[in-house]
Structure formats: C-alpha cells, structure tokens
Amino acid sequence: MTQELPEQGRPAGEVLRQLRDYGRDDPHYQDARLWSLVYYLDPAHAEFLNEAYQSYSSANGLNPSAFKSLKRFENDIIAATAKLHHGTPEVCGVVTSGGTESCLMAVKTYRDLARAKRGVKAPEMVLPTTAHVAWFKASQYFGVKVRLLPLDKQLRADVRQLKRLINRNTVMVLGSAPEYPHGTIDPIEAMGEIAQKAGIPMHVDACVGGFILPFMEMNGIELPLWDWRVPGVSSISADLHKYGFAAKGASTITYRDLELLKHQMFVYEDWPGGVFASAALLGTRPGGAYAAAWAAMQHFGIDGYRDLATFTSMAFDAMHEGIEAMPELRVLGDPKGPLLAYGSATPELNIFAVGDQMDKKGWHVNRLQAPDGLHAMITAQHLAVVDDYLHDLRAAVATVKSDPSLAGKGGAATYGMMAHLPLRGMVRSRVLDMFSGMYRAGGAPLDLHAPANSAAQPLLERLAARYVQWRQRR
Numbered sequence: 115m116t117q118e119l120p121e122q123g124r125p126a127g128e129v130l131r132q133l134r135d136y137g138r139d140d141p142h143y144q145d146a147r148l149w150s151l152v153y154y155l156d157p158a159h160a161e162f163l164n165e166a167y168q169s170y171s172s173a174n175g176l177n178p179s180a181f182k183s184l185k186r187f188e189n190d191i192i193a194a195t196a197k198l199h200h201g202t203p204e205v206c207g208v209v210t211s212g213g214t215e216s217c218l219m220a221v222k223t224y225r226d227l228a229r230a231k232r233g234v235k236a237p238e239m240v241l242p243t244t245a246h247v248a249w250f251k252a253s254q255y256f257g258v259k260v261r262l263l264p265l266d267k268q269l270r271a272d273v274r275q276l277k278r279l280i281n282r283n284t285v286m287v288l289g290s291a292p293e294y295p296h297g298t299i300d301p302i303e304a305m306g307e308i309a310q311k312a313g314i315p316m317h318v319d320a321c322v323g324g325f326i327l328p329f330m331e332m333n334g335i336e337l338p339l340w341d342w343r344v345p346g347v348s349s350i351s352a353d354l355h356k357y358g359f360a361a362k363g364a365s366t367i368t369y370r371d372l373e374l375l376k377h378q379m380f381v382y383e384d385w386p387g388g389v390f391a392s393a394a395l396l397g398t399r400p401g402g403a404y405a406a407a408w409a410a411m412q413h414f415g416i417d418g419y420r421d422l423a424t425f426t427s428m429a430f431d432a433m434h435e436g437i438e439a440m441p442e443l444r445v446l447g448d449p450k451g452p453l454l455a456y457g458s459a460t461p462e463l464n465i466f467a468v469g470d471q472m473d474k475k476g477w478h479v480n481r482l483q484a485p486d487g488l489h490a491m492i493t494a495q496h497l498a499v500v501d502d503y504l505h506d507l508r509a510a511v512a513t514v515k516s517d518p519s520l521a522g523k524g525g526a527a528t529y530g531m532m533a534h535l536p537l538r539g540m541v542r543s544r545v546l547d548m549f550s551g552m553y554r555a556g557g558a559p560l561d562l563h564a565p566a567n568s569a570a571q572p573l574l575e576r577l578a579a580r581y582v583q584w585r586q587r588r
C-alpha cells in the first residue's frame with residue numbers, strides 16, 4: 115500500500131525498485147517513440163545530467179547571495195545565451211524553471227512597465243493565434259486581454275494586420291521562433307519594426323528555437339532573423355530543457371537592458387520574515403536544474419550543439435520529404451525545423467484516425483486542431499527511427515483509407531469532437547471535468563473515452579455522435 119505514509123519507513127533499495135517499477139508503462143522515450151515532451155540523447159548523457167543535478171539537488175537559488183555557485187551558473191548561462199542570440203553586453207536575464215515561467219514573466223513585466231510608464235489600466239497584448247498556450251495562461255493569470263493576430267496562408271502571424279490591433283492599452287506584441295503547433299517562424303523583423311514604431315515592447319518566444327536555430331544557422335541553413343539583431347525585439351525566452359538538452363526545469367528569459375528586467379522583479383520590504391526580493395515566479399529555485407543546465411552547455415559547446423542540430427535537420431528533412439511524398443498528406447505551414455505538423459490532403463482521410471493507428475504501433479503523436487493535424491517535435495535521436503516512423507505512417511494511411519469508419523471510433527471521434535464542436539464552452543467544461551478527475555483525492559488516470567459524470571454529458575455525447583455522422587456525410 116503506497117497511498118498512505120508507511121507506519122515504518124521502507125528500505126531504500128525496495129523504495130527505489132518500486133519507484134522504477136512505476137515508470138514501466140511510461141512512454142519509451144529512450145527508443146525515440148515519443149515525439150514531444152522529452153529531449154533525450156542517450157544513457158551516457160542522461161547519467162551526466164543526473165550527476166550534475168544530484169551534486170546540487172539540495173542547493174536553493176531563492177537567495178542568490180547565499181549559494182554563490184548557483185548565481186555563477188546563472189550568470190554564465192545568461193551571458194552565453196545572450197551572446198548566442200547576438201545580444202549586446204547590456205542584455206541581461208534570469209534562469210527560470212521552464213518555458214511557461216519565462217512567458218508568464220514577460221507578460222507580468224510588460225503589464226507593469228505599461229502601468230508605470232503610461233498608466234495603462236486595462237492592459238492588452240497582441241498574440242498570434244499560434245502563440246503557445248502559456249501566453250493564454252499568462253493572460254488569465256495577469257489580467258492582460260488577448261488581441262489575436264490571425265495567420266497568413268503559410269500559418270505565420272499575418273503582419274499586415276498587426277498595426278490595427280495595437281492601441282493605447284497594448285503592453286506587448288509577441289512573435290514565435292518557431293511557434294509550437296506547426297514550427298513556423300513568425301515574421302519577427304516586420305513585426306519588430308511595427309512594434310518599435312508604435313513604442314511597444316516585443317517578446318520573441320524562442321522556447322523551442324533558442325538552442326537550435328542559432329546552430330542551424332551556423333550550419334548554413336537560411337533562416338529569417340528573430341533574435342537581438344532585430345532592433346524591435348525587447349526580450350527573448352529560450353528553453354534549456356528542450357534543445358539545450360539540459361535536465362527538466364531550466365529556461366531563460368533575457369531582456370535588452372536592466373530597466374526592462376526590473377519590472378519583472380518583486381520586492382517586499384515589510385515582511386516580518388525579512389526584506390524580500392525575487393527575480394522571477396518561484397520562491398525556492400532548484401539548484402540541481404541550474405547545475406545540470408550549466409553542465410550541458412559546457413559539455414556540448416558550440417561544436418556539440420552544431421552536431422545535434424545537423425542530426426536534427428537530417429531527421430527533419432527526411433520527415434518533411436517522406437510526408438510530402440504521400441499524396442494523402444500535407445505538411446502544414448512552412449516549417450524550417452526542428453518541428454513540423456501534417457494534416458490530411460484529402461477530405462476522405464481522417465488524420466486523427468491515422469493518429470490512432472500510429473498509437474497502435476507504439477508511437478506517441480500529439481494532435482492539433484484548426485487545422486486538424488499530427489505533430490512531431492524532432493530531435494537528433496529521431497534520426498535513428500525516422501524511416502520506421504514513415505513506414506508505419508504509410509501503413510496507417512492505407513488502413514484508414516480502406517476503412518473510413520475508423521474516423522468515427524476511438525480517439526478520432528473524441529479528438530474530432532473536441533476540435534470541431536462549435537459549443538466551445540461545452541468542450542471546456544468536459545475537459546475540465548476529465549482533467550480535474552485526475553486530481554480527485556486518490557487520483558485517477560486520464561481516459562479521454564471514459565464517460566463523464568457531469569450533467570452536460572449526455573448532450574455532449576449526442577452532439578459528438580451527430581458530429582461524426584456529419585463528417586461521414588461530407
């Protein structure tokens with residue numbers, strides 16, 4: 115029984131055995147079956163990160179003057195990141211716990227900056243439709259209204275519409291390099307110019323691209339400019355725990371100068387616990403994550419990251435070409451790497467049903483909506499399996515073509531409903547029911563197909579069935 119604290123402690127070996135056993139049914143990322151969430155190289159690198167992490171796992175970056183080692187790691191990481199992104203010596207920043215924290219912090223910073231400098235009381239920000247969901251979370255958390263920038267035909271932020279969305283309440287503009295859903299790089303130069311003319315800060319979300327695009331460029335791949343070389347850019351987020359191949363829990367947010375970063379900081383001078391200052395969201399900051407991030411950067415260096423970028427680009431090209439060679443599929447948008455998404459090129463082929471077939475073959479593939487698609491976050495590790503993946507994808511397409519009723523079954527029906535049901539409030543409450551179920555006392559695994567017990571459920575199920583019939587008739 116492990117749901118209770120044992121009366122008497124258990125031997126370390128036994129606990130560790132059980133701990134490992136709990137992971138038995140987790141995705142097999144070591145075999146590159148997973149196309150998101152994990153950036154894994156090999157056992158030797160995992161061991162290296164573990165050792166670096168473990169040597170500082172008790173250290174706390176809460177007070178940066180206590181653990182000088184952690185502040186040194188942070189200084190080194192930020193300075194190297196700024197240089198990699200072509201920053202001036204004034205560029206400064208903070209190591210955060212992940213992309214979401216970096217994005218949240220940018221929104222807080224620019225909300226507070228606009229309040230302080232321009233007295234903005236009803237803050238707004240312009241986000242491309244493809245902005246990572248962390249930005250929508252930040253909108254809710256910090257009360258900053260979103261003005262959505264639509265996409266052009268290539269699924270890039272449509273820069274022609276940016277000007278009309280900026281008004282006196284705008285506190286920031288966002289561009290992504292690349293965006294998560296399709297791997298497209300927004301037109302940062304053009305957006306930066308408009309933002310700068312309007313006197314509005316622009317953040318570049320390079321959580322995915324920050325530690326691979328620079329190395330792809332060094333390898334000779336032509337990419338649009340997105341970093342400090344664009345004058346309108348005022349801050350950049352870049353994750354170390356993605357393409358930096360650090361341990362989980364490490365990202366960076368950098369600003370063009372300290373005057374901007376100051377608005378991110380929190381100071382409370384009247385707390386009975388002492389005068390308190392904090393640079394970002396967290397209180398206790400995990401020393402292990404800083405140490406492992408620093409170690410990864412030192413270990414790879416520019417040549418190591420360039421090698422990783424080369425392998426990733428090879429895997430990306432193979433995927434891109436392999437998918438384009440299937441007449442039933444099309445790559446979405448204009449991805450330059452490292453990730454891509456693909457959808458169905460013919461209305462007869464249900465892409466979510468293709469996803470179900472891929473699941474059956476042991477791949478873990480994320481689903482997209484508007485447009486419907488499947489997603490692949492490609493890393494160097496995938497070079498070894500890309501041919502197997504494409505082989506299985508061809509077979510999955512053939513299976514769905516020969517049995518169109520698969521579109522109305524299993525995950526295809528559920529994802530189809532969630533993506534297309536016009537009553538978005540209902541989708542939201544259904545998802546909230548399912549998701550919160552996992553956090554019920556005692557917990558429960560998420561099962562997208564389990565019947566929900568909310569009062570709205572029968573109607574939802576009826577609508578889902580009608581949606582499936584409607585799709586089949588089209």
Ligand SMILES: Cc1ncc(COP(=O)(O)O)c(C=O)c1O
Nearest residue numbers: 212213214246248294319321322
């Ligand atoms: C573009 C982008 N921004 C932000 C994030 C959030 O990062 P994290 O999952 O580390 O919080 C992601 C995650 O995939 C992302 O792709």
